[in-house]
Amino acid sequence: MRIALNARILQAPRTGIGHYVAELVGALAQESDVELSLFHGWGWSSQLPQATMPGYSRLTPLLRQIPGAYQARRWLEQKRFDQRRAQPIDLYHEPSLWPLSFEGPTVITLHDLTHLHYPETQPPARLREIERRLADGVQRARLILTDSQFIADEARQHFGLPAERFVVAPLGVAARFHPREPAAIDTVLKAHGVEAREYFLCVGTLEPRKNLTLALHAHALLPEALRQRYPLLIVGMAGWQREQFSAQLHTALASGHVCLLGYLPDEHVAQLLAGARALIFPSLYEGFGLPVLEAMASGTPVIVTRRSAMPEVAGAAGNYIEPDDPHGLRDAMHRLIDDQPYWQACTDAGLQQARLFTWERCAKVTARAYRQAMGG
Incomplete structure (x- = not known):
């Protein structure tokens, strides 16, 4: 399976979703039938970028002040993403909110619905983009991965989708987290x-x-x-x-x-x-x-x-x-x-x-979702 995974979030300092993408990519490498291509917003790579520290981009505050900046960046990202289509892609996985346009099967990861419960935690321009694009992305996705059953149940009710559209893939714990003297x-x-x-x-x-x-x-x-x-x-x-x-x-x-x-x-x-x-x-x-x-x-x-x-x-x-x-x-x-x-x-x-939570299990559930979304 040739999987395109949007890893643009790894260009930012790693918090929850960034760690999810980085650990999932590493664990999916153990799945013999999964071949990943990582989209970084402006190009493609097979390698994870190094984690950045805060202050990685001076453009972010500026983008919040420019009308239409989010839409313009999105348009550019879509153009860059489309350039990869000369090389075959079987499935596109969007691990963070709304997916880019893709004519083949799409899987998304919906981590939460924070924007509904706490809209004040999002910059206004970003919130408008979430509200404009997320529902469409959820409807287009063949399968929706969630980190927990709670979010699967909440999203199913909110979007009015059947339970079989959702796959719960609990997160894992990185090797660096262990007891220490x-x-x-x-x-x-x-x-x-x-x-x-x-x-x-x-x-x-x-x-x-x-x-x-x-x-x-x-x-x-x-x-x-x-x-x-x-x-x-x-x-x-x-x-x-x-x-x-x-x-x-x-x-x-x-x-x-x-x-x-x-x-x-x-x-x-x-x-x-x-x-x-x-x-x-x-x-x-x-x-x-x-x-x-x-x-x-x-x-x-x-x-x-x-x-x-x-x-x-x-x-x-x-x-x-x-x-x-x-x-x-x-x-x-x-x-x-x-x-x-x-x-x-x-x-x-x-x-x-x-011990009940591993990235290996998360990757296996995710790879199984890929196969299911492709009709396997």
């Missing part, structure tokens, strides 16, 4: 002024949907001595409209008990996850929740909301909280500090749960 992560931890198992960690783009204000509020409710010993570290890029919670963030930063680390290299994030007392992931809406899986695979307990797809990922290993209950989150943090047997039980349960 304190000595192995000491350099990275010391660079951020913390000791192994003596800090809480949040991982995610700074935007309202991630509900980081709950983590800030709950951490502030801990006794002063615990806040000092167990600071809260926040890792993630600045998202759209992050100013909605900036006042509380500035107050927390001024206290000295909260540290905003920004976007970090993948390996640094993996080491921080392996050394945390727990991952706090209070998101309001997720199509999967990859940091939850990565924390469990690293031997770190997770505190999550019982919302959207997160119970599918955390299973019985999750410490569940309500998304509007800072006292409940504080109590969960307090217990993971004070009750070492309970902390160890959560760690063991998380490691067991994480």
